[in-house]
Amino acid sequence: MAPLKSWLSIPPDSDFSLSNIPFGIINSKNNPSEKRPAIAIGNHVLDLKAFSKANGFSGLPSLKDPLTVFSQPTLNAFAALGQQTHNAVRTYIQDIFSESTSNPQILKDNASLQKEALLPKHETKTHLPMQIGDYTDFYAGKNHAFNVGSMFRDPANALQPNYTHLPVAYHGRASSVVISGTSIRRPHGQILLDKTASPPQPTLTPTRALDIELELGCFLCTTSPLGTPIPIGPAAASSIFGFVLLNDWSARDIQTWEYVPLGPFTAKNFATSVSAWVVLPSALQGFRVQKLQNSTDVLPYLREESDDSVYDIQLEVDLTTPEGDTTNISRVSARHLLWSFPQMVAHHSVGGCAMNVGDLLGSGTISGASGGGGDLGSLLEACQGGKKEIMLKGMDVRKYLKDGDTITIRGVCGEDGARVGFGECVGTIESAIQL
Incomplete structure (x- = not known):
């Protein structure tokens, strides 16, 4: 299809072509x-x-x-x-x-x-484009879940038994969602400096394993009464206002100590960055593709009429050091999700949880399946849990983020002249405050 032409001069490589209108x-x-x-x-x-x-x-x-x-x-x-x-x-x-x-x-x-x-x-x-009442982060990137599960358990038991039956999630902190360009303060938390000590002796200290999570975010546009689920199909799909890029910053050493048994808390509640422009589902309609195949026959309330319910958005992540050297550390498609956003809405509300206009849902970290390291959505995966250094330009290396590092996430669909893009989701790490 020929690109839509405008009387306004629009650069061919603009994310904000006439085909978009975010x-x-x-x-x-x-x-x-x-x-x-x-x-x-x-x-x-x-x-x-x-x-x-x-x-x-x-x-x-x-x-x-x-x-x-x-x-x-x-x-x-x-x-x-x-x-x-x-x-x-x-x-x-x-x-x-x-x-x-x-x-x-x-x-x-x-x-x-x-x-x-x-x-x-x-x-x-x-x-920030919306007043956000609630924020929930899902774990729908199966490749990421498998990679992380393999690190901490083993490949045969990488995914928990519930993973293919329901969209796993945790409740995040809406007050910590910030617009792209906002600096991110390195958080303090309890970590185990000596993992062999018995009994464990945690220390309150700035995180030494500050990480990113490459995600899509979804804003809702409908309100459901308490006790009333939103059914899969047209109701769940029409509850979606639009999409943004999302970086759910994570402190992995804090997370490792605190997440048992109830899941992430201070390791993730300190900051979540979103891009500024909300891209409507109608702008992405031509880029719908099939989500990852699920080996499980899911329960009826999660069954979609068609599997083409995710989007082939080309995502990439750059890391810029304080010295100004920029390295692309990931390129991956948003199609690598096991669960779609309508399925997330249906499961989120199935128990009667009231959903509201402005609620934000995160997809979870999106990683590819190559295993080569160039399509991973977190440093945790790229450095294999701290075992491997990530090579950067300027003869520099990283395992996790240093103060002064800048992360830039981009996402786009389509060809020049008709690009449907999100702009950028950017955050620069600031030193921890002194406690």
């Missing part, structure tokens, strides 16, 4: 005090409040009261309108920017509105 929250040089919704397109953003104020949505009468919806400091009000409205707004904006737009008077031929609402991206700053 939503986010900005403030700007000309209005720094107010956070408001926008869409990203090429090297620009369209300020949706300014656009609404100038009757930019006059050609979309089905969108009621756009100025109120797009005057909010988060996307929650827009998300709550549902997928049908999200898709109608996205399609309308695509037409507004199309070379052959049916409404040229609204923006294409309206220089004053372009000046007011079409802002250079470098003159804006992005913020």
Whole structure:
């Protein structure tokens, strides 16, 4: 299919082509005090409040009261309108920017509105797109689960017996979710410096095994009453507002000591980074692929009509040292998931857990199956639990992250001129505070 053409100049390698139209929250040089919704397109953003104020949505009468919806400091009000409205707004904006737009008077031929609402991206700053009430991180990357299980048990027992029967997860900390570009403070926690001591003698100290987790995140757009499950199928699929890149930073030495018997706690609650622009499911529709084959016949409440319920998003991770040398440490497709996001929603709510607009779900670490090390979503896997050094540019090595290191995650689908991308999810490690 030929790329959609716009009257606005969009670089061919932009993540934000006319095929995308992701939503986010900005403030700007000309209005720094107010956070408001926008869409990203090429090297620009369209300020949706300014656009609404100038009757930019006059050609979309089905969108009621756009100025109120797009005057909010988060996307929650827009998300709550549902997928049908999200898709109608996205399609309308695509037409507004199309070379052959049916409404040229609204923006294409309206220089004053372009000046007011079409802002250079470098003159804006992005913020968390949603008000997040709850955050749950799943463990749907089977290759990662197998690799980690093999390290701490053995390949024959790498996956726990429940793994192929249900989407395993832990409840994260919504207050620690931060926007891309936020620095990450090295956390303190209890670790065992001497693993042979009996009885164990933990020490409170900054983590020495600070790690990343390459994930996708999913924001929800529906609310379910307490006690009412969201069934698999259209209901679960329509509960999804859109997707972001996600890095669930992890302190592996803290995690090893504290996670028995109830799972991760302070080893993961100190920070989770997300990218700024929410990509709608409709923008990713053409990149749906089959998820990993499950050897287990899952229970009916988790059965999907089709297995093409994950996305072939090309993900990559760069590590930049304090000296400025950048090494690509991972390239992998997001297709390497055993469970889809609709299955995660169905299982999360099956006991009657109330789901809300703005809830964030993480996929779990996404790793490939090559075993060669270039498609792994965590340093834990790449360094084999601390046994192997990872070679970097500048004659440097790592097992885990050092202070001053910067991690940059990217994700994109499609070809130049029609790329559907997420931009970047970036975080730089700061030294631990003194306790």
